[in-house]
Amino acid sequence: MRHEFSRNCIPTMALSKNRIKYIHSLELKKYRKAEGLFLAEGPKLVGDLLGHFPCRLLVATASWLEGEHGHLPADEVVEVTDEELCKASLLKAPQQVLALFEMPADEAAPLIPAHALCLALDGVQDPGNLGTILRVADWFGIEHLFCSPDTVDVYNPKCVQATMGALARVRVCYTSLPDLIRRHPSLPVYGTLLDGDNLYHQSITPHGLIVMGNEGNGLSAEVRSLVNRKLYIPNYPAGRDTSESLNVAIATAIVCAEFRRQCVGS
Amino acid sequence: MRHEFSRNCIPTMALSKNRIKYIHSLELKKYRKAEGLFLAEGPKLVGDLLGHFPCRLLVATASWLEGEHGHLPADEVVEVTDEELCKASLLKAPQQVLALFEMPADEAAPLIPAHALCLALDGVQDPGNLGTILRVADWFGIEHLFCSPDTVDVYNPKCVQATMGALARVRVCYTSLPDLIRRHPSLPVYGTLLDGDNLYHQSITPHGLIVMGNEGNGLSAEVRSLVNRKLYIPNYPAGRDTSESLNVAIATAIVCAEFRRQCVGS
Numbered sequence: 001m002r003h004e005f006s007r008n009c010i011p012t013m014a015l016s017k018n019r020i021k022y023i024h025s026l027e028l029k030k031y032r033k034a035e036g037l038f039l040a041e042g043p044k045l046v047g048d049l050l051g052h053f054p055c056r057l058l059v060a061t062a063s064w065l066e067g068e069h070g071h072l073p074a075d076e077v078v079e080v081t082d083e084e085l086c087k088a089s090l091l092k093a094p095q096q097v098l099a100l101f102e103m104p105a106d107e108a109a110p111l112i113p114a115h116a117l118c119l120a121l122d123g124v125q126d127p128g129n130l131g132t133i134l135r136v137a138d139w140f141g142i143e144h145l146f147c148s149p150d151t152v153d154v155y156n157p158k159c160v161q162a163t164m165g166a167l168a169r170v171r172v173c174y175t176s177l178p179d180l181i182r183r184h185p186s187l188p189v190y191g192t193l194l195d196g197d198n199l200y201h202q203s204i205t206p207h208g209l210i211v212m213g214n215e216g217n218g219l220s221a222e223v224r225s226l227v228n229r230k231l232y233i234p235n236y237p238a239g240r241d242t243s244e245s246l247n248v249a250i251a252t253a254i255v256c257a258e259f260r261r262q263c264v265g266s
Numbered sequence: 267m268r269h270e271f272s273r274n275c276i277p278t279m280a281l282s283k284n285r286i287k288y289i290h291s292l293e294l295k296k297y298r299k300a301e302g303l304f305l306a307e308g309p310k311l312v313g314d315l316l317g318h319f320p321c322r323l324l325v326a327t328a329s330w331l332e333g334e335h336g337h338l339p340a341d342e343v344v345e346v347t348d349e350e351l352c353k354a355s356l357l358k359a360p361q362q363v364l365a366l367f368e369m370p371a372d373e374a375a376p377l378i379p380a381h382a383l384c385l386a387l388d389g390v391q392d393p394g395n396l397g398t399i400l401r402v403a404d405w406f407g408i409e410h411l412f413c414s415p416d417t418v419d420v421y422n423p424k425c426v427q428a429t430m431g432a433l434a435r436v437r438v439c440y441t442s443l444p445d446l447i448r449r450h451p452s453l454p455v456y457g458t459l460l461d462g463d464n465l466y467h468q469s470i471t472p473h474g475l476i477v478m479g480n481e482g483n484g485l486s487a488e489v490r491s492l493v494n495r496k497l498y499i500p501n502y503p504a505g506r507d508t509s510e511s512l513n514v515a516i517a518t519a520i521v522c523a524e525f526r527r528q529c530v531g532s
Contacts, residue, residue, distance in 0.1 A: 128394065132513050132516060135510060135511070135512065135513060135516070136512070136516060138510040139499075139501050139502075139510050139511075139512055140501065140502045141501065141503055164510070164511065165510070166510055169510070200527050200530075233523070234526070234530070235405050235406065235407070236405075236406045236407040236526040236529070236530070237407055238530065240407065244401060244404040244405050244430070244431070244432060244435070245401070245405075245430065246401065246402070246405055247398050247401060247515075249513075249515075249516065250398060250402060250515065250516065250519045253512075253516045253519055253520055254519055254520060254523045257499070257520045257523070257524075258523075260500070260502040261466050263502070264466075264500070264502070264504065
C-alpha cells in the first residue's frame, strides 16, 4: 500500500545485503521485467521522476532528506550513510539519493494522437543514444516516443540516467512500428534515408511520425517501405563525397529542430 | 625510419607481453603525451587515419591484411591471431586491426583561417561527446576545432573510436581560447547562452567561431565575456518552463546545421 511519507517516520535502518542485491539486479532487463521496476539515481533525476511514476523505495542520505520539506510520494524511505549509498548505487560517483520506480505497462495497440508530432525508433541499440534522444524529444515538445521491440530498453539504468529527467515528460511505448504505422493510413511518415530529399527543401507538416533507425543499419526494410516522406540531412559543402556519417541522436535533433523551426514559421 | 610496407615482408612474430603492455599504456594521457602516440582500432577507423597520421605500428589479423592490396604506410606491421588481437585490444569486441599513430604537435599560437567557420570547445569533459562533435564538424565541413586545455583529450581511445574517422579530416588544436579570440579582434564569436537571441532570428555570418561549453557549467566566465553574438536554441512550445536541457553535442549540431542552412541560402 502506498502512503505519503512524512519526515516524522523515516525508517533509519540500513539496507540489508539482500536489498542491495535486489537493487543491483535491476541492472538486468529480465529482473526489471519480472519486478516491473526501474532504478534512477541523483537529486535532479529522482526529483523529476517522483510524482510521475509510483515510487516503491527511496534510499537517501540525511543531507538530501533534510532538503526535502514536503511529503515524499514514496512507499518506503530508507535513510543511509554515504557509505551505504555507495554499496547500493550503480554509479561511480553516487549522488545522495536513488529510487525504485514502477514502470508503466505498454499499451497493446497504441495510437498516434491527431495533430501531434511523434518520434519512433527502429532498433536503436545504445542506451546513451536513447537517453539523449529522449532529451531531444523533451526539448522540442514531442510527447510520444514509440520504440520497436528490438530497441534498447529505456529502463536500462544507463539510459534512465542519460534522459536527465526527460523520461518524466516523454511517454515511451514499445510496440511494432509497422503495425503502428498501418493503423494510421494517411499519416505522414518521415524518415532520413540516403536517397531522401534535402530536409530544407521539404514542406513539412507540423504533425506526423519521424522514424529513426539503428546505429549501424538504419531503418529495417519493412519500416523503410512505410516511410512516405524521405528526408536527407545535407552535408557541407553539398554533395561532398566523404565517409562521414551522423550519430542517430544528432540526426534526430537536426530533423526535430527543423520541424519546429518551420512550425513556428521563423 | 618510416618505410612503405609491402605485402612480401609481413613480420609474423606474435606480440610480446611488453608490447601489449605498451599498447595498453596509451589508455592513459600521460603515456600518450610521453610517447606522442595514440591508439585506434577497427578497419574503418584505421583505414581513415592511415595516410593522415604517421603510423608507427599496425597490428592486424591475416584476414584484414589479405584485403589490403596496396602498400601499407606503416613503420611496422605485425600479423596476429584473433586471440592475440584480443589481448592487445582495448575494445570488448576487437575488430581485425589496431594501430598506433603519431599525434600532431599543437601550434603555439594558432590562427583562425579567414572566411572559415570554426568550432571551439571550452572544457567539454566526455570523450563520447567530443568524438561526436568531431563527426558533426566533419559532416558540416568545419575543418578546425580548437579546444581549451581543460577539454578532454581527443586522443583518449574512447574519443578516437567515437570520431569514426572524423579525426582524419578535422584538425584539432589545444590552446587558450581567450588568447585565440583576442588574436582576432573583429571575429564574430558565437556562443549559446540562456540570455541569447533566438538562433533562427539571427543573421549569421558564414565565417567566425562557434564556442560551446562544458556539459554542466557551460562556457567559462572569461570565454563568455568574449562572445559577441549570443544565441539561444528555442525549445518548443516557445518559452515553456521546463527543467530540460540539451546535450552539448546535440546543441553543437543544431547550431552548425543552421549556420550551413543559412549559408547555402535554403
